[in-house]
Amino acid sequence: MKLALASFITLALVAQDPQQEPTFRAATDAVLVDVGVQSGRRPVPGLSKAELAVADNGVSQTIDDVTVASDPVDLELLVDTGGELRTMGPMIERDVASVRSLLVQGDRSAVVTFDSQIRAGRPSADPASRGERGTVLFDAIAAALMQQEEPGRRRVVVVVTAGLDTHSLLPATIQRAILQRSQPPVFLIAAGQRPTVVVYGMSGASGAPNVNAEASLAADYRPALREVADVTGGRLFDLQEGESFLTPLRDALAEFRTRYILHYRPTGVAKSGWHELAVKVTRPGSFDVRARRGYWRD
Numbered sequence: 368m369k370l371a372l373a374s375f376i377t378l379a380l381v382a383q384d385p386q387q388e389p390t391f392r393a394a395t396d397a398v399l400v401d402v403g404v405q406s407g408r409r410p411v412p413g414l415s416k417a418e419l420a421v422a423d424n425g426v427s428q429t430i431d432d433v434t435v436a437s438d439p440v441d442l443e444l445l446v447d448t449g450g451e452l453r454t455m456g457p458m459i460e461r462d463v464a465s466v467r468s469l470l471v472q473g474d475r476s477a478v479v480t481f482d483s484q485i486r487a488g489r490p491s492a493d494p495a496s497r498g499e500r501g502t503v504l505f506d507a508i509a510a511a512l513m514q515q516e517e518p519g520r521r522r523v524v525v526v527v528t529a530g531l532d533t534h535s536l537l538p539a540t541i542q543r544a545i546l547q548r549s550q551p552p553v554f555l556i557a558a559g560q561r562p563t564v565v566v567y568g569m570s571g572a573s574g575a576p577n578v579n580a581e582a583s584l585a586a587d588y589r590p591a592l593r594e595v596a597d598v599t600g601g602r603l604f605d606l607q608e609g610e611s612f613l614t615p616l617r618d619a620l621a622e623f624r625t626r627y628i629l630h631y632r633p634t635g636v637a638k639s640g641w642h643e644l645a646v647k648v649t650r651p652g653s654f655d656v657r658a659r660r661g662y663w664r665d
Contacts, residue, residue, distance in 0.1 A: 376483075397630055397632075399629055400629045400644060400659070401422065401628055402628070403627075406652060411648075414434040419433060419647070421646050422644070423631075425645075428632075430629055431632065432629075436623075436626045438521045440624065441475050441519070441522045442466075443476075443525070445479050445511055445524065449482040449501060449529065466613070470509070475520075478510065481502060485507050498570055503532065505532050511551075512549035524553045530555075534613065553595050553601040554616075554659070555592045556612045556616065602657060606616070633664075639665055640663070642662050643660065
């Protein structure tokens with residue numbers, strides 16, 4: 368089934384109106400923050416609220432509770448079938464068929480493919496079923512992030528991509544609004560070779576890639592992908608040509624399932640507007656802490 372890109376863009380312009388309530392979990396008297404903590408690429412278990420610290424717009428907050436995420440997972444897998452990955456098509460099709468083996472009881476998965484079009488369903492071996500050469504990478508991510516999270520479940524978006532975007536239509540301001548207001552983290556698996564490619568300009572340190580900016584030539588497209596991951600609290604994985612994306616996907620799901628959820632009631636900060644978040648581990652040691660950069664509150 369082809370997904371109507373124009374409809375998604377219209378929905379984005381309406382649903383991401385700054386005057387409307389953001390989808391990020393910020394209730395009247397509490398904020399819930401998903402936090403991943405790793406050491407040596409392994410999740411760190413058993414952290415207490417005394418071993419974590421959170422700052423809201425630079426103001427230290429009192430953590431009321433820390434729980435380990437336990438709700439069933441809804442995985443949305445976005446698979447790039449654009450020209451840059453077509454040589455890896457058979458391997459990607461095989462790996463997509465094996466995704467269910469990574470799920471546990473209660474989990475669900477959905478697959479969306481994209482090139483110059485967005486489609487629901489697994490990639491097809493028939494070239495005629497694909498769009499023209501090119502990709503709508505950032506439009507596909509935006510469309511996935513606009514889906515609502517069901518109560519009692521947790522959504523995660525994983526993108527397998529060459530990292531190029533040639534056809535996206537959403538302006539940078541809408542991209543940024545969707546990233547900042549969405550709930551799921553985005554994990555990106557960057558596949559393919561590293562030729563000199565077109566990389567689009569960024570809209571700012573806390574924004575999304577600006578696909579409308581003037582394009583420049585660069586040898587490394589990863590900063591734009593890393594920005595998407597960092598804003599949403601996800602992670603960027605590199606995939607060498609010929610490697611299966613199932614290994615980084617397994618790592619992404621393992622991290623997501625072992626994340627902590629911090630509960631706190633904001634104090635000493637404005638009630639409305641953008642709230643910058645900073646989360647750290649106070650236990651001695653070296654840790655990689657992943658949490659979204661902030662949230663909007665109206």
